[in-house]
Amino acid sequence: MLKTVNRVLLGLLGLGLFALGGGVLLGALDLQRHWDFGVPGWWPFRGPDDVVLGDWGRTRWRDEGWWWPTVIAVLALLLALLLWWLIAQRRHRLDRVLVDSEDGAAARLNGRTLERVIEEEAQALDGVSRAHVRLTGRRTAPTARVRLLLEPHADPARTLGRVSRETLAHARDSAGLDRLPSKVRLREARHRAERTT
Structure with missing residues (x-):
């Protein structure tokens, strides 16, 4: 619902600004005189010499x-x-994730703690120099945004597969989630060349 309201409001705001900008451009370029058409009587910008106020x-x-x-x-x-x-x-960072404890009551898991666990497990993978994880979404349906800095020798496809199959799967299972949608961004670490003598 919120997404729909945001899109409608953004669309209306964009349409209004587009119409206003187009009208000002018509007056500033004096297009109504060049193209021989009229503008409504209430429109304030009739020529290049008109001002907003x-x-x-x-x-x-x-x-x-x-x-x-x-x-x-x-x-x-x-x-x-x-x-x-x-x-x-x-998208705000989740402070808590609701975990199904299978006894009828939902337990709360600290979101930052889960992020740190995923980061540490991802950094332990071969070829990963640094990992950053951010949980967004709803408490009952979190989404993980993972950024990995890869060493030059790392195989991106293999690393992505291991992060998906192992790291994120462990986090999903340990939190008792049905699914954990994730976006993973990979970047290669660039090391400065050192001159040896």
Whole structure:
């Protein structure tokens, strides 16, 4: 549900910004005169000399002491809401994973602990220089994001197979999860060449 709401809001926001930008571009390039078409009477950008906020708009409420502080407060609130929305879109790290203890009650497993265990087991594999794991998603259905830094001699396909079949399978089974969807990113470690004399 949240994904659908986010997509609809992002689509509407993008469509509105696209329409506004296109309208400003029409006026700035004076396309209505070049291509011989008209714009609605309420549209403020009719030519390249028009501005977003003219003298009348800037001075209209000058005598009202509340106007500009209110405008600034509303814009600041809008910016804060947009920043909050942007931060809320990030996939948050799971602090707890719910584990089926098979006695009718769900136990809670510390998410950071499970991440560290997966990292340590992955780093123990041949050819893995460093591993970083982040659990995201829901507490009952976590997703693992794994980044591996491989040594130059490592075989990426073999390493990926072992991480999937062994490391992630152990984590899934030990946490009592039906599945543990994972994204694994592999990167090769680059060592500086050392000059020997």
